[in-house]
Amino acid sequence: MSNTLRLKVSPRFPLTILDGIGTKVRKNGLVEYIDLDYSQFYPLGSFDPTTSQILVQSTIDGSFGFISVAQIITMAQTQQVITAGSTVNVMSVDSLIIINKTVGSATTVNLPPSSSKIGQVKIVDWKGDAYTNNITINAVGSDKLNGNLTSWTIGADGGSIVLTPLINGTGYAV
Numbered sequence: 468m469s470n471t472l473r474l475k476v477s478p479r480f481p482l483t484i485l486d487g488i489g490t491k492v493r494k495n496g497l498v499e500y501i502d503l504d505y506s507q508f509y510p511l512g513s514f515d516p517t518t519s520q521i522l523v524q525s526t527i528d529g530s531f532g533f534i535s536v537a538q539i540i541t542m543a544q545t546q547q548v549i550t551a552g553s554t555v556n557v558m559s560v561d562s563l564i565i566i567n568k569t570v571g572s573a574t575t576v577n578l579p580p581s582s583s584k585i586g587q588v589k590i591v592d593w594k595g596d597a598y599t600n601n602i603t604i605n606a607v608g609s610d611k612l613n614g615n616l617t618s619w620t621i622g623a624d625g626g627s628i629v630l631t632p633l634i635n636g637t638g639y640a641v
Contacts, residue, residue: 516540540586548593549574557590559583567593571600581610582636591627598624611638 516536524531544562549555550569555576557564566574576590592602602621606612612619612630619641621628630639 544586557584557588560585561588562586564588564590565593566591566597566602568600571596573600574602576602576604578604578606578610578630578639580607580636581632581638584632584639587629587631589627589629590621592621592623592625595625597621597626602626604628604630606638609637613641 519536520533521536521539522531523534541562543560545558545560546563546565547555547558547561548565548567550567553572553574555564555566555574557576557578559579564576566576568574571594578584578588590602590604604612604619604621606617611617619628628641630641632639
């Protein structure tokens with residue numbers, strides 16, 4: 468009879484992972500470190516972030532809990548409200564860019580590489596003057612947008628666009 472505990476499901480207790488070493492809990496309560504079998508881990512991008520969970524620990528009281536990958540992505544995303552300037556650089560964690568300039572002028576929005584973008588980004592003509600003051604969205608490097616384009620223009624008042632980075636890092640879907 469083996470004295471080891473084998474996990475076939477998500478662990479419900481803290482698991483320490485350091486430099487490819489995992490924690491093994493023995494029946495007699497002693498803890499020993501062992502090599503991990505990485506074949507049980509999901510390859511990045513092969514799971515549903517809305518149903519996959521991660522075990523997290525509170526730095527305040529030391530308690531443990533689960534959070535979905537989708538919740539982590541949502542909480543990490545930020546917004547920019549642009550009231551002046553001609554160029555906007557979208558950050559990898561931005562989820563919303565609001566173009567609401569005090570004095571209307573054309574705007575260039577530069578996307579980050581799709582391989583580093585976390586989640587979608589929505590770009591909005593909040594002021595409602597994009598017909599006169601176009602908003603041009605540029606992909607960088609070898610990234611492309613729909614139709615093998617390197618730029619996209621919002622040219623209608625109050626227009627908006629949602630750009631989704633492609634998993635293979637080749638650009639954005641509009």
